[in-house]
Amino acid sequence: MKLLYLLLPVTAGFQIFFQTSNPTQLRALSNLDNAESSKWSQDFTSSDAYSKTHAIFSSMRDYLVASQDPKGSRSIAPLHAKGLCDLKFSTKDLEHAVNTDFLDAGQGTTKMNQGWKMRPVGEIRGSSFDDARLTFSDIQSSIQMGTVIFNSAGAHIGTTVAPATLAAVDALNGCVGGVCCNIYVTRGGAPTSAPPHTDKQDVVVIQTQGKKHWRVFSPPDPGLKPDADPFARGKADDDFPLHVLKAQGGELLLDVVLEEGDVLYIPARFPHTTDTVDSGPTEDDWSIHMTFGLDNHVWDLDFLSLRRFGLMKSGVDDVLLGSDGSNDVTANYCVGKVNELDSGVRDWLYSPLPGGLLEVDVGARGDAEVERGVGVVAESVMELCCAVDSNCETLGLEMWKEAVRQFQKSGQEVLNGHRDMYLAAMEESERRAQTGEIIGSGSMTQEKIDRLSLFRVPKFFEKFNAAKTELRVWATNSGGGGGGGEENTIPDDWETSWPLQVGDQVEAELGGAFFPGSIENVHANGLYDVTFFDGDKEMGLGRNSIILKVKPVVQIETAGGAASGGGVEKKLTKKELKRLEKENKKKDKAGGWR
Known part of the structure; x- marks a missing residue:
């Protein structure tokens, strides 16, 4: 594949060097409004301090919008820019962040014939508050064994990381449902800091210290392994070494070494692998980079989910799910028959919803222009639906418009929530600058504990998850009426109190934030193992760290042995239901540090 190198002016006395495999979409990258970025x-x-960061993501928005054709199907390539960003985040900054808050970190690990998995960094050393905290010494010890990862760092670290993430959210201006910034720390001399894998998000990588070698490949042909999720290759139990990647059609697109200030963009589904073989041995040589995940697929903001939920709402079986085409709100839509479709249709399904659909402040465009955009997306998904299954021709445009509006509403709630979360982190940082740090400034009061990011951040993710759950509830409520009154026996707090079973779709805590996953194992002591959407795993979570995504519908056994109700089959008597509810609430009250 032919690569193009293009030199574009960005600011006076400053230039950016792009490398890409798709020259037709580069015109948008020169449209940088630095006056607007400086004002922001x-x-x-x-x-x-953050004007260049804002400008980077402003140009990325233009690039993302230009990558989609009028119907929404996306054709995109990775980008590399040298010396573009002036963000600073060093080992000393990391040490300060760890020492002044209650942060969580994970570590990427690999095993023979398996993909990349996560394990926690640090150990609880006692029963006190300080004994439970991650320390910088934990990082120094763990980094010798692999990359240390701080998930959702933008929500937890109010200095540098939070304002940079807010800049990304605002500059992207409704092009994505949310932006999540993780920090990755790798020692020098690591021959493989991350094995080949794919991600569910588009990612923008900004190197803030040291160097890291990246290789980015074109997506392999999903049809060669249809039961593998294209957004999570090389994770969990998916063995995905380089020779497998290449055998399945992955071609090397970029081979670059990121240095401080360099920027790399990798679209979702594009495999990549990293190492730090050229870095020095000291802590100041550690490779540190921020990865900004542009979360559309995480929040169901893509054509695949729009089509899927629209069919569910209309009571139409999905031919892409299961051998019988049966509907299942908990199914992974990205495995199986969808990967055997014609590549054009499949890539269209996997494309995010068009940029600008989630824009909250429409300004001069007005309601009529917004509604026209809704109509364009509705016509697009209607055509896409018919391309997959001709039986969908009976579904009218108004139904699809309703579906688009529901997705627009859900996405805007998630987007606004992300803004609020990063603003809260920045406000807390400013408060500490004026009144002193929380940790190390006397005894820990309840007021101080509540201000720690460990407790502040999950409240925002609960709101994001509620928006996502509301979207799924809309889809599963076909308006067919009915059902008995047994659903009323389910407690109002079913999301956090209902007993879980293997396979349940959940949102679970990882690094102080909540992410989609499924229950992999239920322990006799009431703890749960969770596999996250990207293949990461977390073992031994308490019920108070897990949110059930889909409301259960209980089948109550009658005297004759028959069951009433529908949905998830949990055959309980009313007495058993009440007892389980009480037992589960007792477990929650007894929860503590995990």
């Missing part, structure tokens, strides 16, 4: 930085941080 002044308004939100009272400095110009």
Whole structure:
């Protein structure tokens, strides 16, 4: 595949060097409004420190919009820019963040014939508050064994990381449902810091210290392994070494070494692998980079989910799910028959919803223009539906418009929630600058504990998850009426109290934030093992760290042995239901540090 190198002006006396495999879409990258970016930085941080970060993501928005054709199908390529960003986040900054808050970290691990998995960093050393905290010494010890990862760092670290993530959210301006910033720390001399894998998000990588070698490949042909999720190759139990990647059609697109200030964009589904063989041995040589995940697929904001939920709402079986085409709100839509479709249709399904659909402040465009955009997306998904299954021709445009509006509403709630979360982190950072750090400044009061990011951040993810759950509830409520009154026996707090079983779709805590996953194992002591959407695993979670995504519908056994109700089959008597509810609430009250 032929690569193009293009030199574009960005600011006076500053230039950006792009490498890409798709020259037809580069025109958008020169449209950088630095006056607007400077104003944003002044308004939100009272400095110009984040104007370049805002400008980077403003140009990324233009690139993402230009990558989609009028119907929404996306054709996109990775990008590499040298010396573009001035964000600073060093080993010393990391040490300060760990020492002044209650942060969680994970570590990527690999085993023979398996994919990349996560394990926690640090151990609880006692029963006190300080004994449970991650320390910088934990990081120094763990980094010798692999990359240390701070998930959702933008929500937890109010200095540098939170304002940079907010800049990304605002500059992207409704092009994505949310932006999540993780921090990756790798020692020098690691021959493989991350094996070949794919991600569910588009990612923008900004190197803030040291160097890291990246290789980015074209997506392999999903039809060669249809039961593998294209968004999670090389994770969990999917063995995905380089020779398998290449045998399945992955071609090397980029081979670059990121240095401080360099930027790399990798679209979702594009495999990549990293190492730090050229880095030095000291802590100041550690490779540190921020990865900004552009979360559309995580929040169901793609054509695959729009089509899927629209069919569910209309009571139409999905030919892409299961051998009988049966509907299942908990199914992984990205495995199986969808990967055997014609590549054009499949890539269209996997494309995110068009940029701008989630824009909250429409300004001069007005309601009529917004509604026209809804109509365009509705016509597009209707055509896409018919391309997959001709039986969908009976579904009308108004139904699809309703579906698009529901997705628009859900996405805007998630987007606004992300803004609020990063603003809260910045406000807390400013408060500490004025009144002193929480940790190390006397005894820990309840007021101080509540301000720690460990407790502040999950409240926001609960709101995101509620928006996602509401979308699924809309889809599963076909308006067919009915059902008996047994659903009323389910407690109002079913999301956090209902007993879980293997296979349940959940949102579970990882690094102080909540992410989609499924229950893999239920322990006799009431703890659960969870596999996350990207293949990461977390073992031994308490019920108070897990949110059930789909409301259960209980089948109550009658005297004759028959069951009433529908949905998830849990055959309980009313007395058993009440007893389980009480037992589960007792477990929650007894919860503590896990």
